[in-house]
Every structure is written in C-alpha cells, then in structure tokens.
Amino acid sequence: MNTVVLLKRVPDLVEDLEVDSSGTALDSEHLKLTLNEFDDHALEQALLLKEGGGGEVTAVALDSEDVDKMLFTALAKGADRALKITGTGAVNGTSELAEVFAQALGSVNYDLVLTGVQASDDIDGQLAPTVAAKLSVPCIEVITGVEAGDGSVTVHKEYAGGVLAEFEMTLPGVLGIQAAAQSPRYAPVSKVRQIQDSATLDEVAGAGGDNGKFSIVVMTPPETGEGAQMLESVEELIAVLDSKGVI
Amino acid sequence: MTERYNLTVNTGREKDQSFVEKESAVIEGIDVSGRWNRMFVPREIQDYDLTNMHKLTAIPGAESMGWCYQCAQCMPACPVDTAGGDYGPRKIFRRLELGMDLLDSRDLWLCTTCANCLRVCPKEVDMIKIMPVARAAAVLEGNVPAELLEMFQNVAEYGNPMGQSARKRAAWIRKSDAEIRVLPKDPGPVDVLWFVGDFYAYHGRGVDAANAMARVFNALDVDFGVLGADERTDGDSQRLAGEPGLYEELAEHNIEQFKQHEHERIVVSGPHAYNAIKNEYPAMGGEFEVEHYTQFLADQIDELKPLLTGSFGNRKVTFHDPCYLGRHNGEYDAPRDLLEAVPDLDLIEMYRCKEQGYCCGGGGGGMWLDGFAAEQQSERLSENRVKEAVMVGADVLAVCCPYEVSRFEDAVKSTNNDGKLEVLDIIEILDQCMGA
Numbered sequence: 122m123n124t125v126v127l128l129k130r131v132p133d134l135v136e137d138l139e140v141d142s143s144g145t146a147l148d149s150e151h152l153k154l155t156l157n158e159f160d161d162h163a164l165e166q167a168l169l170l171k172e173g174g175g176g177e178v179t180a181v182a183l184d185s186e187d188v189d190k191m192l193f194t195a196l197a198k199g200a201d202r203a204l205k206i207t208g209t210g211a212v213n214g215t216s217e218l219a220e221v222f223a224q225a226l227g228s229v230n231y232d233l234v235l236t237g238v239q240a241s242d243d244i245d246g247q248l249a250p251t252v253a254a255k256l257s258v259p260c261i262e263v264i265t266g267v268e269a270g271d272g273s274v275t276v277h278k279e280y281a282g283g284v285l286a287e288f289e290m291t292l293p294g295v296l297g298i299q300a301a302a303q304s305p306r307y308a309p310v311s312k313v314r315q316i317q318d319s320a321t322l323d324e325v326a327g328a329g330g331d332n333g334k335f336s337i338v339v340m341t342p343p344e345t346g347e348g349a350q351m352l353e354s355v356e357e358l359i360a361v362l363d364s365k366g367v368i
Numbered sequence: 369m370t371e372r373y374n375l376t377v378n379t380g381r382e383k384d385q386s387f388v389e390k391e392s393a394v395i396e397g398i399d400v401s402g403r404w405n406r407m408f409v410p411r412e413i414q415d416y417d418l419t420n421m422h423k424l425t426a427i428p429g430a431e432s433m434g435w436c437y438q439c440a441q442c443m444p445a446c447p448v449d450t451a452g453g454d455y456g457p458r459k460i461f462r463r464l465e466l467g468m469d470l471l472d473s474r475d476l477w478l479c480t481t482c483a484n485c486l487r488v489c490p491k492e493v494d495m496i497k498i499m500p501v502a503r504a505a506a507v508l509e510g511n512v513p514a515e516l517l518e519m520f521q522n523v524a525e526y527g528n529p530m531g532q533s534a535r536k537r538a539a540w541i542r543k544s545d546a547e548i549r550v551l552p553k554d555p556g557p558v559d560v561l562w563f564v565g566d567f568y569a570y571h572g573r574g575v576d577a578a579n580a581m582a583r584v585f586n587a588l589d590v591d592f593g594v595l596g597a598d599e600r601t602d603g604d605s606q607r608l609a610g611e612p613g614l615y616e617e618l619a620e621h622n623i624e625q626f627k628q629h630e631h632e633r634i635v636v637s638g639p640h641a642y643n644a645i646k647n648e649y650p651a652m653g654g655e656f657e658v659e660h661y662t663q664f665l666a667d668q669i670d671e672l673k674p675l676l677t678g679s680f681g682n683r684k685v686t687f688h689d690p691c692y693l694g695r696h697n698g699e700y701d702a703p704r705d706l707l708e709a710v711p712d713l714d715l716i717e718m719y720r721c722k723e724q725g726y727c728c729g730g731g732g733g734g735m736w737l738d739g740f741a742a743e744q745q746s747e748r749l750s751e752n753r754v755k756e757a758v759m760v761g762a763d764v765l766a767v768c769c770p771y772e773v774s775r776f777e778d779a780v781k782s783t784n785n786d787g788k789l790e791v792l793d794i795i796e797i798l799d800q801c802m803g804a
Binding site: 135136151153155304306307309310311312313314 | 504507508510512514517520521524525526531532533535611612613614616617
C-alpha cells in the first residue's frame with residue numbers, strides 16, 4: 122500500500138504571535154514555523170503501516186521556510202520519498218491549500234492519503250475532506266487507528282463523549298489523523314544530516330493556489346473580556362437576573 | 369602414548385572433567401606412569417552465550433566493557449547503586465554474561481557518567497566512553513525513554529532543553545538590574561565572553577544566579593559580554609545521553625559564535641559547558657581559553673575580598689563538588705577558595721567530597737531522566753546527597769552547577785527537610801555578601 126502524507130508548517134506557538142501593521146497577517150519578524158503536530162502523527166501512522174505491511178511512504182509539503190529540513194527529517198524517519206511543491210505564491214486558507222495538494226497528487230501513485238485532522242490555523246479540520254472531494258475519493262476524519270486490508274483500510278474514528286466507531290474504507294481514500302498508534306518517533310540529528318547529504322527532494326511545480334476567492338479581511342487577537350463574576354448561590358443568581366430586568 | 373579419559377566427578381554440572389595421562393613415563397629416573405602424571409584438561413566453567421556482550425564491545429568506544437574482571441571495587445563507588453538502583457559496571461558486566469542486551473535495557477540509562485567507578489577501576493572499564501556510544505546506538509534504533517526524547521526534540525527545535533523560544537534566551541537580560549553587554553547588538557572586543565547557559569537563562573532559580581553573576585562582574589569591573597539569543601545549549605549532556613549528531617550541530621553553532629566576537633577567554637556558568645568547551649570543542653575546530661566562573665573569580669580573590677563586606681551570619685555551609693568540575697576536570701580548590709573568602713561563613717565538608725564526591729544525578733542526561741531513574745531506584749541521587757548535607761549539620765548546601773539548584777531544592781522538599789537546608793549557588797552567596 123502506497124501512502125502519501127500531507128505535511129503543513131504552522132506558526133510555532135512557542136513565540137508570542139502578533140498581528141502586523143496591515144491588520145490581516147501575522148507579524149513575520151519573530152514568526153517561527155513548525156510541523157503541525159497532527160501531521161506528525163499522520164506521518165507516524167504512515168510509517169507504521171509501511172513497517173506492518175510494506176509499500177512506500179511519500180511526504181508532501183508546500184515550499185516554505187525550513188521546509189527542506191522538515192522533509193529530510195521525514196526521510197530520516199523512514200519515508201521513501203519527499204515531494205516539495207514549489208512556485209505557488211500565496212496560498213490563502215485550507216480550501217486553496219487543498220487545491221494545491223490535490224493537483225500535486227496527480228503526479229503521485231497513491232492508495233491512501235493521510236494528513237492531520239486539524240492544525241492550529243485550521244481547527245475546523247477541513248483539509249482532509251476538501252482534498253478528498255477534489256480527488257473524488259472517500260474520507261474519514263478523527264482517526265486514532267488504521268489497519269491495512271486488501272484494497273481497503275479498517276479505521277477507528279473517535280466521536281465526542283468517548284464514543285468510538287470502526288469503519289472500513291475502500292481505497293483510494295483520505296484519512297484525517299487524530300493520533301497515531303504510537304508517539305511520533307524521533308529522528309536522530311546524525312541520521313537527518315546523513316540523509317541531507319545523500320538524498321534529494323523531488324520537486325513539483327504547484328498548480329492552483331491563490332484563486333482570488335478568499336482574502337483575509339481582518340486579523341485580531343481575541344478581545345479581552347471584562348472578567349466573570351462568580352455566583353455562590355441560586356439567590357444571588359436570581360438577584361442578578363432581577364437587576365438586569367430579565368425576570 | 370597419551371590416553372585421554374573422562375573422569376566422572378560430582379561437580380553438579382553436566383559435563384565431566386577430562387584429563388590426560390601417559391601410560392608410562394619416567395622423569396629423571398623416577399617412574400611417574402599412569403595417574404602420577406595426570407594433567408587435567410582446562411574445564412569450561414563459563415558456557416555463556418556472549419552474543420550481546422560482543423555486540424556491545426564491537427561498538428567503537430565500548431570495548432573496555434569486556435575488560436571487567438569483577439573485582440567489584442566500582443560497586444560502593446557507584447552513586448546509583450548507593451541510591452538503591454541495583455546497578456554498577458560490575459553488575460552490567462555480569463548481566464551481559466547472562467545474556468542482557470544493554471541497548472534494550474534500563475541499565476543503559478541509569479549511568480550519570482560521574483566517573484567515580486573509573487576512579488577506582490583497576491581495569492579502566494570506562495563508562496564515560498561506553499555509555500555515550502552505546503546510547504547513540506540505541507537512539508538510532510529508536511530505543512529511548514520518552515523523557516529524554518522530549519529533551520532531544522526540544523534542543524533540536526529550539527536550541528534549549530526547556531523547549532522555550534530561542535529568542536527568549538535573552539529575556540532575563542532585559543529585566544536585569546546589572547549592566548550586561550549583549551555582543552550581537554553591541555559588538556566589539558571584550559576580555560570575557562560569558563557563556564550563560566540554559567538554566568541561568570531560562571530557569572527561575574537560574575536567573576537569580578545569572579543576575580548575581582552579572583552584579584559580581586560589574587562590581588569587579590569585568591569587561592564582559594554575552595551572546596544573548598545567539599547562544600545555544602553547550603551540547604555536553606546531549607552527547608553523553610547518546611545524540612552525537614545533535615551535539616555536533618550545537619558545537620558548530622556555538623564555535624561559530626565564539627569566533628565572531630573577539631575575546632580573551634570564555635567564562636562559563638556550568639561544569640558541563642566547561643567540559644564541552646575545554647575537552648570536546650577542540651575536536652570540532654574550536655580551541656578557546658575557557659574557565660569555570662569559580663576559577664575566574666578565584667584568580668581575582670584579592671580584588672574580590674575587599675568587596676565582601678557583608679556577613680554570612682556564621683552559617684554552616686557545605687559544598688557539593690560537581691562531577692564535571694571535580695573528578696572530570698580536577699578542580700576542587702576554586703569553589704572552596706571563594707567560600708572561604710566570605711566573611712562569617714563556616715565551611716564544613718561532607719563525608720563524600722572532592723575526588724570521592726557524590727553525584728547529584730543530573731549528569732550524562734540524568735537531568736532529563738528524573739522520573740525514569742526515580743522509578744528504578746529507592747531514592748533519587750539528589751535526595752541521598754541532601755540527607756548527607758543535613759547529616760553533617762549544614763545550613764546551606766552550596767553548589768556551582770546550574771543543574772543542581774533545582775535538583776537539590778526539590779530533594780530538600782521530598783526528604784522533608786524544607787526549612788532545614790538552603791540551596792545556594794556560590795555566586796549567590798558572593799552576591800549576598802557584597803553588601804550593596
């Protein structure tokens with residue numbers, strides 16, 4: 122089974138995020154990008170599938186700051202191929218990103234596509250289903266376990282309230298990974314450096330991207346509220362509601 | 369003619385003892401035929417499967433593990449065994465004979481590379497060389513305790529083990545009341561390039577010591593500068609914990625920074641930085657004059673003494689020798705000279721001091737294996753040490769390694785000695801007695 126993992130770099134929250142003077146973007150001066158942690162789990166799950174039943178793992182990412190090191194790290198962990206999508210220009214939002222990924226997958230032989238269920242800049246988790254829609258393949262999200270079958274995968278999907286469901290999905294298809302069966306592995310630096318000297322990254326010219334349909338109108342930090350008032354009793358609650366003229 | 373026999377003797381083992389006899393033999397006229405010339409064939413008393421022993425000793429740097437002849441001198445010297453860890457070089461050797469794979473064993477991660485075993489070992493079984501290479505092999509196999517992995521990941525990503533923003537390494541400087549020159553912003557030659565280190569820059573109690581250091585430098589008119597956010601972890605603990613690639617990356621970065629700023633010497637806050645820059649960076653192309661801060665200040669004791677106008681209130685102070693300043697680098701006097709210069713300070717020694725100093729448990733990566741090690745031992749090494757400090761009647765446990773303040777403060781609490789023993793960095797003691 123050949124698996125493709127879509128990797129995305131997101132702002133590292135170890136730095137304080139600030140909005141720049143345009144009011145529509147993050148201030149890039151101290152912005153540091155890092156691999157989306159759910160994508161790291163998607164990569165781990167792909168590597169586990171490969172170790173369990175063979176096949177190839179391809180890591181795909183959009184060209185961005187430090188993306189080479191991230192892709193070499195994926196190779197050091199055990200991915201067979203790394204594909205960098207170049208020359209796309211600005212990609213605004215998940216919908217455009219999904220378009221770019223779907224176009225790039227046209228040149229890749231895959232059975233299964235894995236990506237993180239969400240990211241710090243996509244907490245509604247739309248990347249996996251949008252990519253699947255553009256590829257016209259099925260998609261299941263919030264996955265915590267994947268087992269390879271014959272032309273299909275059996276997956277565990279997590280629902281709110283601790284409910285779990287088991288699905289069988291016919292391949293090809295897309296999965297949004299919540300957590301791999303084990304913590305993402307560590308790539309020793311000596312191994313990454315060795316790979317950096319010996320391996321090459323494949324490149325594909327990006328298509329899609331800025332389609333003009335989306336633009337950021339305003340970006341602001343959440344407004345600070347006035348602070349909550351803690352009520353100790355029902356009587357206090359009634360008094361407050363009464364004073365507001367609600368009852 | 370020589371006959372070969374098998375003699376059935378009750379050895380409790382399956383194999384019989386073999387011997388040879390000449391049926392007729394005469395030596396110098398004396399008939400020694402038959403049993404009189406009997407020679408026993410060497411009996412195999414060890415029929416272990418040594419595959420795992422050989423796998424380990426085949427790793428370059430780990431050869432000396434096979435030299436152990438089990439004299440057990442290392443056992444009372446090993447701080448981990450003393451803390452109930454059922455551990456030590458002799459035990460590792462014996463377990464290897466019995467088939468243990470060290471690369472897949474808890475025994476790989478308990479050694480703090482304190483070098484107390486090497487001090488007494490007649491065969492020079494060198495755990496300080498064995499552990500890093502064996503651990504590196506395990507790390508390549510992905511066989512590492514999770515706590516340690518998190519540290520590796522943090523250092524690889526941010527250049528510090530805390531996983532803090534690399535940029536915030538200089539944050540303490542902006543809040544400091546001392547005058548500190550940050551070389552990347554204010555370049556130019558300095559006498560001293562002060563390598564501040566992770567704990568002094570990021571840890572709350574470390575920042576206290578960093579401020580104390582800056583104030584003492586100011587009082588002594590030291591011409592010094594720091595690298596600010598351009599500094600990275602020195603890499604010594606990462607190397608000892610089995611991540612040589614990460615160590616090299618850090619060393620290359622720091623060496624490049626050291627070369628960018630003209631200085632006469634590097635002064636470091638911590639023994640691990642001292643060890644790395646003094647003994648390891650030269651192999652990476654970085655030859656620098658380096659001193660631990662206690663050495664740098666002890667050299668200026670005549671200028672320092674008149675500044676120490678305050679009183680330490682006749683408190684009893686005992687000093688914990690850091691393994692990587694003491695045993696590894698032979699410096700026992702400089703920290704004591706500084707403490708003896710403090711007015712009204714009563715310096716007392718613990719039983720295990722100087723060459724025989726007990727390890728705090730933080731070396732060799734132990735700082736990031738605290739939970740792992742604590743589960744394997746009946747107590748933490750830091751707890752064992754704190755009890756000794758209390759036992760000798762100390763009011764203050766003085767340290768000069770940035771790992772130790774937090775380790776020992778935690779140990780003071782976990783051994784119910786809160787309020788009985790204060791843990792202070794020597795630089796904090798000096799700063800307190802400068803009578804500002």
